[in-house]
Amino acid sequence: xxxxxxxxPAANDWFWAKYxxxxxxxxxxKIEGCINCHGKKRTNDFIFTGPLK
Numbered sequence: 001x002x003x004x005x006x007x008x009p010a011a012n013d014w015f016w017a018k019y020x021x022x023x024x025x026x027x028x029x030k031i032e033g034c035i036n037c038h039g040k041k042r043t044n045d046f047i048f049t050g051p052l053k
Contacts, residue, residue, distance in 0.1 A: 001034070001046075011035045012045055 004015045008030055016034040018027040038046040 001038075011039075012042075014038075014046055 001014045001016050003013045005013055007013050007015055011030070014035075015029065016027075016031040017025055018031060018034065020026050035046075038048070041048055044051060
């Protein structure tokens with residue numbers, strides 16, 4: 001995932017990508033499954049890490 005200014009404000013402008021084990025892109029863009037899962041961490045910019053400072 002990476003940010004694209006203005007791309008998807010509802011998901012903090014993240015562009016999502018899903019890869020196969022051999023590195024091929026399986027899905028990209030506004031992937032509903034990614035947004036729904038990462039949305040659990042909406043208050044931490046959709047990122048599953050420690051708090052952002």
